[in-house]
Amino acid sequence: MMLLRLYWEFFKVGLFSVGGGLATLPFLYSLGAKTGWFTTAQVADMLAVSESTPGPIGVNMATYVGYTCAGVPGSLCATLGLATPSVIVILLVAAALQAFRTNRYVEGAFYALRPASTGLIAAAGWSVLVLVMYNAALYRSTGVLWDLLRWKNVALFAVLWVLTNRIKRLKGLHPIVFIAIAAVCGVVFRLGGA
Amino acid sequence: MPLLLEMYWAFFRVGVFTFGGGYAMLPLLQREIVDKKGWATEEELLDYFAVGQCTPGIIAVNTATFVGYKQKGIVGGIFSTLGMISPSLVIITIIAAVLSNFADFPVVQNAFAGIRVAVCVLILNSVVKLYKKAVVDKLTLAIFVLVAVGAAILSGKVSPVVFILAAGIAGVVFRVWLRAGKEGKA
Numbered sequence: 001m002m003l004l005r006l007y008w009e010f011f012k013v014g015l016f017s018v019g020g021g022l023a024t025l026p027f028l029y030s031l032g033a034k035t036g037w038f039t040t041a042q043v044a045d046m047l048a049v050s051e052s053t054p055g056p057i058g059v060n061m062a063t064y065v066g067y068t069c070a071g072v073p074g075s076l077c078a079t080l081g082l083a084t085p086s087v088i089v090i091l092l093v094a095a096a097l098q099a100f101r102t103n104r105y106v107e108g109a110f111y112a113l114r115p116a117s118t119g120l121i122a123a124a125g126w127s128v129l130v131l132v133m134y135n136a137a138l139y140r141s142t143g144v145l146w147d148l149l150r151w152k153n154v155a156l157f158a159v160l161w162v163l164t165n166r167i168k169r170l171k172g173l174h175p176i177v178f179i180a181i182a183a184v185c186g187v188v189f190r191l192g193g194a
Numbered sequence: 195m196p197l198l199l200e201m202y203w204a205f206f207r208v209g210v211f212t213f214g215g216g217y218a219m220l221p222l223l224q225r226e227i228v229d230k231k232g233w234a235t236e237e238e239l240l241d242y243f244a245v246g247q248c249t250p251g252i253i254a255v256n257t258a259t260f261v262g263y264k265q266k267g268i269v270g271g272i273f274s275t276l277g278m279i280s281p282s283l284v285i286i287t288i289i290a291a292v293l294s295n296f297a298d299f300p301v302v303q304n305a306f307a308g309i310r311v312a313v314c315v316l317i318l319n320s321v322v323k324l325y326k327k328a329v330v331d332k333l334t335l336a337i338f339v340l341v342a343v344g345a346a347i348l349s350g351k352v353s354p355v356v357f358i359l360a361a362g363i364a365g366v367v368f369r370v371w372l373r374a375g376k377e378g379k380a
Contacts, residue, residue, distance in 0.1 A: 112365025186308020
């Protein structure tokens with residue numbers, strides 16, 4: 001039963017990968033090796049697509065693998081399998097939290113978890129920022145200090161920051177507006193170098 | 195619109211507009227769930243993210259389940275999650291079926307290079323907003339700085355779970371200890 005097997009394998013991926021989408025990658029590599037459903041190279045292609053389409057990367061990956069193995073029913077089974085453990089665990093945690101919300105230990109823990117969570121998001125943002133701005137490869141090959149940064153990206157970053165923070169009439173716009181603007185700029189100015 | 199459908203649809207929109215996974219979803223959640231619907235506060239979003247870091251599964255699904263459960267119990271959690279994963283199912287299935295070389299198109303590569311820049315700006319704006327809610331005194335400032343710098347330097351080497359657990363323990367120790375010292379204040 002391919003479909004049941006897919007559901008079950010992705011249930012395990014969802015159950016054991018802690019920390020979001022990319023944490024599922026090692027599990028997918030070993031799943032491919034174990035079952036022969038897909039190769040490591042295919043995982044790399046699927047990751048590229050998953051990263052360049054909307055939606056959570058883990059969910060995208062599950063859908064893709066499921067489709068590759070067994071068509072549309074496969075993508076449904078894999079994705080539902082991936083989501084099921086999250087839903088069960090979080091429903092339990094949410095119920096427990098509701099019961100212990102006012103407990104001073106829980107309160108104390110969350111008081112410290114919020115800045116920690118913010119810190120983790122800041123660090124994740126920083127790693128994307130480095131990826132976007134910094135061009136170590138070009139600098140190493142040319143040795144010109146100017147080449148250290150991707151200046152087109154720096155400029156777009158500055159423009160978008162001003163648009164989202166300093167211009168009152170634009171501040172309230174939906175984030176997708178700025179994403180769309182950036183996508184158009186990316187195509188027009190060939191930001192991907194392609 | 196019945197609340198359950200409204201929840202499905204709100205998370206569907208978050209799923210459609212999230213490019214780049216994980217934290218890129220944050221600005222959308224702030225917009226759709228906090229500002230527009232009032233289904234969660236910024237503080238609650240942070241709590242959900244923190245819990246989502248240490249519990250199994252995709253953080254996007256965890257967050258959707260959390261928000262849904264708070265509004266409408268177990269059924270709410272399920273509907274929100276289905277909303278969150280539906281766009282992926284549709285989009286990826288189409289791409290897998292007809293455009294498996296999607297990521298190789300120059301237009302896609304260039305557009306995504308631009309989108310990544312926008313995601314940086316949006317995450318920066320989100321962090322500034324969350325910072326104002328989360329960092330309220332010296333202790334929380336210290337935790338923020340330690341975690342942000344630590345996670346940036348040790349990225350890939352140390353699991354985020356470690357930071358979350360350490361912060362949780364610090365919170366219990368300092369809060370309970372501080373409270374004991376300032377009895378009668380609260």
